[in-house]
Amino acid sequence: AQRVTQPEKLLSVFKGAPVELKCNYSYSGSPELFWYVQYSRQRLQLLLRHISRESIKGFTADLNKGETSFHLKKPFAQEEDSAMYYCALRGGETSGSRLTFGEGTQLTVNP
Amino acid sequence: NAGVTQTPKFQVLKTGQSMTLQCAQDMNHEYMSWYRQDPGMGLRLIHYSVGAGITDQGEVPNGYNVSRSTTEDFPLRLLSAAPSQTSVYFCASRRAGSYGYTFGSGTRLTVV
Numbered sequence: 001a002q003r004v005t006q007p008e009k010l011l012s013v014f015k016g017a018p019v020e021l022k023c024n025y026s027y028s029g030s031p032e033l034f035w036y037v038q039y040s041r042q043r044l045q046l047l048l049r050h051i052s053r054e055s056i057k058g059f060t061a062d063l064n065k066g067e068t069s070f071h072l073k074k075p076f077a078q079e080e081d082s083a084m085y086y087c088a089l090r091g092g093e094t095s096g097s098r099l100t101f102g103e104g105t106q107l108t109v110n111p
Numbered sequence: 112n113a114g115v116t117q118t119p120k121f122q123v124l125k126t127g128q129s130m131t132l133q134c135a136q137d138m139n140h141e142y143m144s145w146y147r148q149d150p151g152m153g154l155r156l157i158h159y160s161v162g163a164g165i166t167d168q169g170e171v172p173n174g175y176n177v178s179r180s181t182t183e184d185f186p187l188r189l190l191s192a193a194p195s196q197t198s199v200y201f202c203a204s205r206r207a208g209s210y211g212y213t214f215g216s217g218t219r220l221t222v223v
Contacts, residue, residue, distance in 0.1 A: 004153075006153070009151060032210065034210075034211075042216075043201075043214045043215065043216045043217065044154075044201065044203075044214040045214070046211040046212070049210055049211070051210070086153060086154065090210075098144075098156060098159060098169065099144065099156070099203075099212060100156070101146070101153040101154040101155070102153050103151055103152055103153040104151075104153045104154075
């Protein structure tokens with residue numbers, strides 16, 4: 001079974017402060033991990049994935065297989081980062097490539 | 112190229128009524144999925160399809176039916192609506208071999 005846990009439902013920081021959104025997963029094989037973001041009144045969109053090791057909008061996420069974590073980080077939060085963030089795991093093709101989401105973390109960046 | 116289109120955007124049903132949520136994509140994506148989004152529970156997979164004529168159950172399939180007669184369309188049917196099905200429903204699609212899902216804008220359903 002594949003499972004994703006985001007322990008913080010709400011996270012509030014001030015503009016310019018560092019932010020870390022936590023994500024832990026369980027999966028028996030080699031998963032693909034993603035972060036999706038949903039801005040107010042908009043549809044979900046892919047923010048980044050672990051394979052590409054890229055930085056999008058200043059966000060990065062490193063897959064830690066030992067701790068089974070994929071935390072999302074940004075050194076200096078901006079007000080426009082306020083949104084709902086979902087961590088997601090995709091299993092292999094044999095599972096139909098099902099995408100399993102965590103519970104989501106609502107990030108608020110205060111001025 | 113419209114992406115993933117969901118209709119209707121809003122719907123109110125009475126308990127026991129049935130209805131179909133429509134989802135269409137024009138990207139020739141093989142994979143399509145239906146999720147429901149509830150506060151504190153994230154997005155939960157209802158049903159998914161890996162191609163025309165092939166569907167399978169997700170985490171929370173009870174009370175919902177799907178079919179995939181064409182690549183483009185993946186309708187979700189509520190057989191007998193219940194208040195517990197009040198939620199926001201998202202349809203998503205992905206091309207086989209790619210990594211990112213494209214999501215629709217959602218349908219907000221209220222069952223009274």
